[in-house]
Amino acid sequence: xxxxxxxxxxxxxxxxxxxxxxxxxxxxxxxxxxxxxxxxxxxxxxxxxxxxxxxxxxxxxxxxxxxxxxxxxxxxxxxxxxxxxxxxxxxxxxxxxxxxxxxxxxxxxxxxxxxxxxxxxxxxxxxxxxxxxxxxxxxxxxxxxxxxxxxxxxxxxxxxxxxxxxxxxxxxxxxxxxxxxxxxxxxxxxxxxxxxxxxxxxxxxxxxxxxxxxxxxxxxxxxxxxxxxxxxxxxxxxxxxxxxxxxxxxxxxxxxxxxxxxxxxxxxxxxxxxxxxxxxxxxxxxxxxxxxxxxxxxxxxxxxxxxxxxxxxxxxxxxxxxxxxxxxxxxxxxxxxxxxxxxxxxxxxxxxxxxxxxxxxxxxxxxxxxxxxxxxxxxxxxxxxxxxxxxxxxxxxxxxxxxxxxxxxxxxxxxxxxxxxxxxxxxxxxxxxxxxxxxxxxxxxxxxxxxxxxxxxxxxxxxxxxxxxxxxxxxxxxxxxxx
Numbered sequence: 001x002x003x004x005x006x007x008x009x010x011x012x013x014x015x016x017x018x019x020x021x022x023x024x025x026x027x028x029x030x031x032x033x034x035x036x037x038x039x040x041x042x043x044x045x046x047x048x049x050x051x052x053x054x055x056x057x058x059x060x061x062x063x064x065x066x067x068x069x070x071x072x073x074x075x076x077x078x079x080x081x082x083x084x085x086x087x088x089x090x091x092x093x094x095x096x097x098x099x100x101x102x103x104x105x106x107x108x109x110x111x112x113x114x115x116x117x118x119x120x121x122x123x124x125x126x127x128x129x130x131x132x133x134x135x136x137x138x139x140x141x142x143x144x145x146x147x148x149x150x151x152x153x154x155x156x157x158x159x160x161x162x163x164x165x166x167x168x169x170x171x172x173x174x175x176x177x178x179x180x181x182x183x184x185x186x187x188x189x190x191x192x193x194x195x196x197x198x199x200x201x202x203x204x205x206x207x208x209x210x211x212x213x214x215x216x217x218x219x220x221x222x223x224x225x226x227x228x229x230x231x232x233x234x235x236x237x238x239x240x241x242x243x244x245x246x247x248x249x250x251x252x253x254x255x256x257x258x259x260x261x262x263x264x265x266x267x268x269x270x271x272x273x274x275x276x277x278x279x280x281x282x283x284x285x286x287x288x289x290x291x292x293x294x295x296x297x298x299x300x301x302x303x304x305x306x307x308x309x310x311x312x313x314x315x316x317x318x319x320x321x322x323x324x325x326x327x328x329x330x331x332x333x334x335x336x337x338x339x340x341x342x343x344x345x346x347x348x349x350x351x352x353x354x355x356x357x358x359x360x361x362x363x364x365x366x367x368x369x370x371x372x373x374x375x376x377x378x379x380x381x382x383x384x385x386x387x388x389x390x391x392x393x394x395x396x397x398x399x400x401x402x403x404x405x406x407x408x409x410x411x412x413x414x415x416x417x418x419x420x421x422x423x424x425x426x427x428x429x430x431x432x433x434x435x436x437x438x439x440x441x442x443x444x445x446x447x448x449x450x451x452x453x454x455x456x457x458x459x460x461x462x463x464x465x466x467x468x469x470x471x472x473x474x475x476x477x478x479x480x481x482x483x
Contacts, residue, residue, distance in 0.1 A: 002121035036118030038064025125149035153340035157314035183280035221467035273308035285309030382411030423452035
């Protein structure tokens, strides 16, 4: 089973417009023809590497590699020269696609002299489809391997083929080297929904594109959502066609989410949680969950607005305590996941245990109804005076402060307590509150042991371009005086 099957099925089901970018569109049949021509060019290479942003050629390159039976490797083109060179050197003999190569891939002349019948997609579902390098927020990027069967399991378990109406269009602004960018293309081709690409995210352009292209679905990361919310000055975003807005990839501040629900009153919100190693989402908090939680007076149901929802079909979740045994509902532990879509593989090395479970390295808990609450990376846990403290708990309280827009909580070495708590805070733009006022705010809502010892104000927090906090970059700065 090959991911190119999704494109072949889309052609046979009615050949709708598949992709739009920079004012130009391609039908599914045109993508398939161009991908066939690309496949003939790609054969003989051990892999196809891409250093290109979102473009009309992205699906041509991805499906071309699938038809050629070689792995597709989209790289983060925003990395520095040294890092990019290091990644390229890991793939000797690979064909490298650069921005200047993209127009040729979608040039009809490139396919004019080729065999009009696209090559048959290799049927080996265990072949490598895509290699995605993890963001490397804590160490060197690792090559996460996704085989055709993992991606197809995600698609087949969660979606109905051809289920999109003909007028549906999905706006994609997340980068193509992120699992969300890859999954968005595959799922929308499979359901028959047109994909509209933005080469680079800008909140004003995002809103204008939603209106101009009559976008019905979109996915953003939390930093994008925050910028969209800030861009809308009135009470309504003015995007009546937008049916679904999905967000994920990092924690979303509750004030941003609540404001977004206000300015998109007729839009269904979806919070998706997944990892590169799980071939996209493993849990979803759906539109009904969002609106029910927002309107509920029940604290337990209201709290679900901060969850990432429940497991998707075909996915099992388990929370394990320090003893490695399954935790009871409500108890915090390490999040494990299992299912056909879960790869858990890094360049030939499996990270699955003997029973097929993958350790996400996230800390979390499941409530009695199966909603998952992710409390951050296990590596980020602060141990103060022998007590384990989740930074996310303190960050949520800080974000509720009216003068705080963003917050990162760190554990810094301390001779007396083992670690002391440092809160790095970004203000909302008004006068910065006194650090003691912020500490008092936390102390009144949490136990004193969880009150930051130090509060530092900054103009911004270091993040990846997909919105993940670079907590290690902050830690290095604050640990320096103690090293």
